[in-house]
Amino acid sequence: MVDLRTADRVQRVKQGVREIAYITGVSSGCTGFLNAADRARRTGLYAFIGHHVLADDESDSILTAERLQGRLLHLRKHFDMVSIPEALEWLENPSMGDRLAAITFDDGYRDNLTVGLPVLEATAVPATVFVCTEQVLTGRPFWFDVVRSATASDSGALTSLAWVQEISAASPAGGHGLADTLVNALNQDAPTLRAEKVNELSEALGGGLNALPPHLQPLSPDDLRRLASSPLMTIGAHTHTHSVVGCCSESDLRDDLARNITALEELTGERPSVFAYPKGVTDAPSVHVRSILEELGLRAAFTTKRHINRLNSDPWMLGRFPLGAGPVSAFAWELMQLSF
Numbered sequence: 575m576v577d578l579r580t581a582d583r584v585q586r587v588k589q590g591v592r593e594i595a596y597i598t599g600v601s602s603g604c605t606g607f608l609n610a611a612d613r614a615r616r617t618g619l620y621a622f623i624g625h626h627v628l629a630d631d632e633s634d635s636i637l638t639a640e641r642l643q644g645r646l647l648h649l650r651k652h653f654d655m656v657s658i659p660e661a662l663e664w665l666e667n668p669s670m671g672d673r674l675a676a677i678t679f680d681d682g683y684r685d686n687l688t689v690g691l692p693v694l695e696a697t698a699v700p701a702t703v704f705v706c707t708e709q710v711l712t713g714r715p716f717w718f719d720v721v722r723s724a725t726a727s728d729s730g731a732l733t734s735l736a737w738v739q740e741i742s743a744a745s746p747a748g749g750h751g752l753a754d755t756l757v758n759a760l761n762q763d764a765p766t767l768r769a770e771k772v773n774e775l776s777e778a779l780g781g782g783l784n785a786l787p788p789h790l791q792p793l794s795p796d797d798l799r800r801l802a803s804s805p806l807m808t809i810g811a812h813t814h815t816h817s818v819v820g821c822c823s824e825s826d827l828r829d830d831l832a833r834n835i836t837a838l839e840e841l842t843g844e845r846p847s848v849f850a851y852p853k854g855v856t857d858a859p860s861v862h863v864r865s866i867l868e869e870l871g872l873r874a875a876f877t878t879k880r881h882i883n884r885l886n887s888d889p890w891m892l893g894r895f896p897l898g899a900g901p902v903s904a905f906a907w908e909l910m911q912l913s914f
């Protein structure tokens with residue numbers, strides 16, 4: 575049996591070492607002493623993914639503005655910070671010894687504009703936001719946030735719905751387990767059927783949805799236009815309704831993605847050329863999915879697989895590391911582990 579007090583002490587000592595390493599600069603670039611082989615090994619595009627940025631968060635589970643700023647300042651010391659279009663150019667014509675980093679955010683929450691953009695401006699770091707468009711156009715929260723809030727707030731209203739009873743009977747689970755079960759089940763539905771079910775759920779909840787925390791607010795059309803007008807920002811595609819590749823049919827995926835790209839072009843005046851797979855993917859996309867992505871004018875796609883993008887990386891399977899939410903020292907420490 576694990577002694578929890580010992581485990582806690584070990585954790586605290588590890589965190590202390592990270593703090594010291596960070597403060598004393600052990601994790602600084604120090605590229606001068608590296609030989610060519612080391613440089614080649616460290617060459618690559620390091621992409622990072624976040625979702626929210628809050629002005630303040632007591633729970634430590636969401637990235638705060640201060641910690642985002644700390645991460646960006648740390649990355650700027652050791653990498654060339656590039657936009658995704660610049661990163662794609664580099665992937666097509668990479669130079670040995672380059673270390674590039676790119677920042678991305680998925681989904682399209684309003685805090686990316688209100689809290690994230692001022693931090694990016696203060697640090698002069700470019701970023702890409704992969705935006706779903708359904709919630710931008712309807713003003714409603716993301717369907718998965720509605721489901722998660724519903725499981726947390728009013729299980730009575732939730733379990734009165736026939737489709738919820740069906741899903742929870744097939745795989746019983748409570749609390750977060752139920753939320754995940756419902757979200758995973760809804761991911762398998764065609765976007766239109768999913769929308770019907772989520773509407774039913776919103777109606778059953780009545781005014782309960784007004785209690786959604788402010789950080790779950792999506793970008794409005796005007797927010798999105800303001801975000802897109804920043805020279806630091808690139809807007810990427812993320813499907814209209816957050817359709818997961820491999821869950822809904824390929825024709826549903828094509829329609830949902832085409833709708834997303836058209837809406838983004840209409841809203842921002844620019845057609846997106848990069849895509850992030852909702853919920854990531856584990857395997858390379860099928861030849862058919864690749865042809866859908868190419869046909870819609872996309873050049874590359876990001877997963878949530880944690881790997882450094884290098885010479886000859888598959889442009890449809892680009893990796894990203896989480897920005898995380900913890901102290902900057904912990905982020906710097908994890909980064910150092912990848913670099914060597």
Ligand SMILES: [Zn+2]
Pocket residue numbers: 680681812816851852853
């Ligand atoms: Zn997403």
